[in-house]
Amino acid sequence: MHQTLIAALALANLLATPDLRAQTTVLFAGGNASQNVLYDRVTNILTGTAPSLSVVVSSTNSTVRTYTGSISGQTGLGTVTIGFSLLGAIQGLQDVGQNSETLATSSSTGTPTVPTVAVSSTDPVAVGIDPTPFTQTRTLVVPYAFVKKASLSPNLANVTNLTQRQAAYFEGAAGTLPSAFFGGSSTNDAVYLIPRNTASAVRTEIDANIYFTGTISAYTSNGVNATAIPDPNGGQSSGTLIKGVLNVVTNAIGTVAAQDIGTFTPLAFEGVPFSITNVENGSYPLWGYERWIYPSSGHQGTPSANQLIVINALLGAVTNVNFQTTNTVFVGNFAPLSGLQVDRLSDGGPITSTQY
Numbered sequence: 001m002h003q004t005l006i007a008a009l010a011l012a013n014l015l016a017t018p019d020l021r022a023q024t025t026v027l028f029a030g031g032n033a034s035q036n037v038l039y040d041r042v043t044n045i046l047t048g049t050a051p052s053l054s055v056v057v058s059s060t061n062s063t064v065r066t067y068t069g070s071i072s073g074q075t076g077l078g079t080v081t082i083g084f085s086l087l088g089a090i091q092g093l094q095d096v097g098q099n100s101e102t103l104a105t106s107s108s109t110g111t112p113t114v115p116t117v118a119v120s121s122t123d124p125v126a127v128g129i130d131p132t133p134f135t136q137t138r139t140l141v142v143p144y145a146f147v148k149k150a151s152l153s154p155n156l157a158n159v160t161n162l163t164q165r166q167a168a169y170f171e172g173a174a175g176t177l178p179s180a181f182f183g184g185s186s187t188n189d190a191v192y193l194i195p196r197n198t199a200s201a202v203r204t205e206i207d208a209n210i211y212f213t214g215t216i217s218a219y220t221s222n223g224v225n226a227t228a229i230p231d232p233n234g235g236q237s238s239g240t241l242i243k244g245v246l247n248v249v250t251n252a253i254g255t256v257a258a259q260d261i262g263t264f265t266p267l268a269f270e271g272v273p274f275s276i277t278n279v280e281n282g283s284y285p286l287w288g289y290e291r292w293i294y295p296s297s298g299h300q301g302t303p304s305a306n307q308l309i310v311i312n313a314l315l316g317a318v319t320n321v322n323f324q325t326t327n328t329v330f331v332g333n334f335a336p337l338s339g340l341q342v343d344r345l346s347d348g349g350p351i352t353s354t355q356y
Contacts (some may be wrong), residue, residue, distance in 0.1 A: 017162035024306040027083040027216040030092025031120035033064045033237055034290055035052055035084070038119070040329045042067045042082050063087060063238065077306050083316070087237060088199025089120035090127050096293060096301065097129045100233035116286040116303055117311060122201040126208060126347040130133045133299040137290045139318050141335035144206050144264045144286040145266040145274045149246045155179040155186045156251060161268040167210040170253070171195070174217035175228070181253060192219040192228040194245045194254035197235035205288040206255050208348025218254070220247050228252065232317045259333035282342035282351045287335065289344075 028038065031193055035217060039055075044348030046053055046069030053069040071080055073174040085092075096118040121142040124131045132344045139140035146167065148156050159182040162170070166182060174193035179186050195218050207213070218231035226248035236242045253267070258274070266274040278284035293300040294314060303311060309315035317323065344351050 007170040007278045008225060012270070015091070023079045023081065024304075025081045025083065026116045026303070026307050026310045027114070028117050028119055029085045029087075029095050029144075030090075030117075031089030031121060031203060031290070032086035033089075033121060034260065034334065035063055035086050036120065036259060036329050037140070037318060038314075039065075039332070040065075040088075040327070041314060041323070041329045043184065044317045045071055046080060046082070058080050061087065063293070071310065074309055074313075075235040077309060078213040079151065081120055083308065085115070086119065086315055088197070089118070089122050090204060092118040093120050093122065093124055093127060093129055096134075096295070098122065100249055101300070111308060114301065116266055116294060116301075116307055118293040120201055120293060121290040122204045123288075123347050124293065126204060134293050135296045136290050136293050138289045138291055139291050139315065140186070140324065140330075140337060140338060141287050141340060142201070142205075142276065142290050143276070143279045143284070143335060144202055145207075145256060145258060145261055145286060146206075146253050146269070147246070147256055147261055147264040147266050148253050150196065150265050151160035152246070152248075152250050153252065155184045156182070156253070157185065158192070159267065161271055164210050167206075167269070168212045171210070171212045171216050175219055175230070176217075179356035189251055190228075191251060192252040193217055194219060194231075194242055194249065194252050195235040196219065196239075196242065196255055197233055197237055199237065200235070201288060202255055202257050203235060205347055206286060209286050219245075221248050225304060226250070257333075276339075279319060280339045280341055280355065285348075285351060288347055291335075297329055 039328045044068055048069035054174060055066045055067060063084060066081055066083040068081045069157045071077055092102055092115060095115045134304050146162055156179055168194060170177060175190050179189050179191055195216060216234060219228045220231040223325045228249045242254045242256050243260060244250055269284060272278055272283045274284055279287050294303055321338050324330050324338065341355050342351050343354050
């Protein structure tokens, strides 16, 4: 069983508690690049105190969780449960795109548990999904970066920048290239790539921006003595796991969403350092629009009227200009829509100015 099925089974158990009161349940599936924004904002719209406002976390993955409470002024919604299964943007898109598929069935109610909304900074078109049946709303901008751990990569001390050609070649030839290829200090070492897996928008968006379409050379730790070995999964399922590998493997470069940069050192791209300002002005190109995507009216899986109230309440909290420009959960990790001076119509496509 794939990860999303496992996660959905966990959520089915979490959401299956019988309750005779009115209930409204919305399940978000997709990418985890903005998970901290979602977790912060859901507590902004739901009221209640523990245990009525609670977080139930899967024992196997912290991105599988539910929040339960009520929305002020919306008594018709009854008890509101908002679930998250943020195991990858591409998988989320596929699950919402195939919403008639029963991912899991609650043993007590027989009700299918399928995602209501996909959260993705990858456009459906980029992964071969017809966008026609869906409503799409931009919520924020997710920047991405190639990062290193300076203290574990002395041979990469002088490696501060990647060109598009270097990045594309590296993704296919990691483990065979010396640090000197990037401007480092040795011709006798190897530099390892620690990427996200194919379910991730981080992977899709970086590949689109560097024009990489080949077979990726992904590495991970052997878990014993920090030796780098080929990754049998083709990449990690979260930024947290990327950081875990970068914390032990020497001479490694990872790919993360900006919120996962933390204490790691981001590399400039094409001579432009990573910064939110450089994303906003269009000079740093490694980014994508995060969108909320769900079936439009008349299509299988369309949210109910009550579900739309919940979706729009959370959407308003996420896109609130004051939140996007002042809250520490957001600032420095994402680019606010209100600050963007550019636009792009396709993933990895041309960046055009809106300032004319």
